C-alpha cells in the first residue's frame with residue numbers, strides 16, 4: 462500500500478534520510494549521510510525546537526473559505542494570532558477578500574485527556590459547518606489527541622456526511638518528528654485524503670460535445686492547454702512577488718502557470734491535476750505532493766533546487782524549457798535578463814565585495830543563496846542549515862563544489878548560532894524570519910533570508926537581494942547600541958567553548 466493511501470502520512474524521519482545536528486563541511490555532510498552517521502547525531506543539550514503543527518497551520522490558515530478546528534488544548538492555537546496579519550495581507554495582495562482565518566478550538570482539558578476528545582471534536586466540526594458555512598474544515602490533530610488515541614480520522618469520516626463542507630484532518634502532532642518540515646507532508650496528505658484534485662465537467666470547464674463538428678480540434682486544444690500548463694508549488698516563505706516573477710519568466714517562453722496550494726480555494730485546488738508538469742521551488746516543501754501527482758495522475762515533475770541567483774535561476778528555467786522543447790527560447794530570455802540585471806546590480810557590487818557573510822535557514826535556500834553570494838563576490842564564512850534531508854543532496858553538492866572549505870552546520874539552535882557569530886564576527890548575517898530579535902540583541906546586523914513582501918527568485922530577486930544587502934550594512938548603530946544595553950541569556954564561559962560542542966555522534 463502506498464503511503465498516500467494510508468490514514469496518516471509517514472513522518473520525514475521514516476520517509477527520508479534526515480538530520481538535525483551536524484558540524485563540518487557540506488562535502489562532509491554528504492559523506493556523513495551516506496555512511497548513516499547523520500541519523501545517529503544528536504545533542505546533549507537542546508535549547509528549543511520547533512513544532513511541525515505550527516508549520517502545517519501556516520499553510521492551512523491560507524486556504525480560502527476554510528475553518529480551522531484545532532483539536533487541542535487552547536494554547537496550541539496561539540500561533541494563529543501571529544499568522545493572521547500575514548494571511549490577511551496575502552489574501553489582499555492576491556486580489557482576494559481580506560479575510561482573517563477563522564479558527565475554533567476543542568479546548569481539550571485534563572478531563573478530556575482522560576475520557577477522550579472525540580465527542581467534542583464532532584460537536585465542534587458540526588458547529589463550524591453550521592455557523593460559518595465554509596467550503597472546507599481543516600481539523601488540526603495535535604499532540605494531546607494523538608497521545609490519548611482519539612480516532613480523528615473516524616470522526617472526520619463519520620461527520621463528513623452531515624456537513625456541507627469537506628472535512629479533512631492534518632495529522633501534525635509536534636512530538637512526532639524531529640524535523641519540522643514534516644509539516645508540509647502533513648498538510649498535503651490532508652488534501653490528498655479528502656479534497657478532490659480533478660476538475661469537474663461543466664463546472665470547471667466545458668468539455669467539447671461529440672456532436673460538435675469541431676470536436677477533434679477542441680479536444681486537441683484542451684489537451685494542449687493542459688500540457689502547456691505548469692503548476693508551481695508555493696509555501697509560506699514564498700511571497701506573491703516571487704510567484705509573479707516566476708510566472709513572468711515562464712509566460713515569456715510560452716507556458717501557462719498555476720500556483721498551488723497556499724491561498725487556493727477548494728475550486729482552485731481541483732485544477733491541480735490539469736497540468737502537463739509540476740515544478741518544485743524547494744524539495745523540502747513539495748516533493749510529497751509532486752510524487753503523489755505523478756503516481757495518481759501521471760503528471761511528471763521537476764525538482765531543481767531553488768531559482769535564486771544567476772546559476773540556479775538559469776538551471777531551473779532551462780530544465781523546464783527543455784521538458785517542453787523550448788530551450789532556445791529560454792536561452793534567449795536568460796541572456797537578455799542576465800544582461801539587464803547585471804547592469805542594474807553593477808553599481809552595488811563594489812560595496813559588497815569581500816564582505817564576510819554568515820547565512821542560516823532552510824537547507825535548500827541557504828545552500829543556493831550561499832553559492833550566489835560567492836558568485837557576486839561576497840566571502841561566505843559559514844552556512845547553517847536548519848535540517849538535512851537527502852532530497853537536498855543536489856544543492857548541498859553544489860555548495861560543496863563552490864564552498865568546499867566553508868564551515869557547514871545543521872542546526873536550528875539559537876545558542877549555537879550566537880556563539881558562532883561572536884567568534885566569526887561577520888559583516889552581514891542572513892537569517893530566517895523569527896531570529897532577527899536575538900541577532901540584534903547580540904549586536905549583529907541581519908538581513909531576512911525570505912520575506913513575502915519582496916522577491917527573492919528570478920532576476921528581480923537578484924536585484925532586490927543585492928540592494929537589501931547594501932542597505933543592511935549602511936548603518937549598524939541600532940544593533941551596536943542594543944547589544945551594549947541588553948544582557949545576553951548566556952554565561953560568558955559558553956563563548957569560550959566550540960559553538961557545536963554539544964553535538965554528539
Ligand code: SF4
Nearest residue numbers: 512514537603604635
Ligand atoms: S508541540 Fe504539541 S502541544 Fe506543543 S504546540 Fe505543538 S502540537 Fe501543541
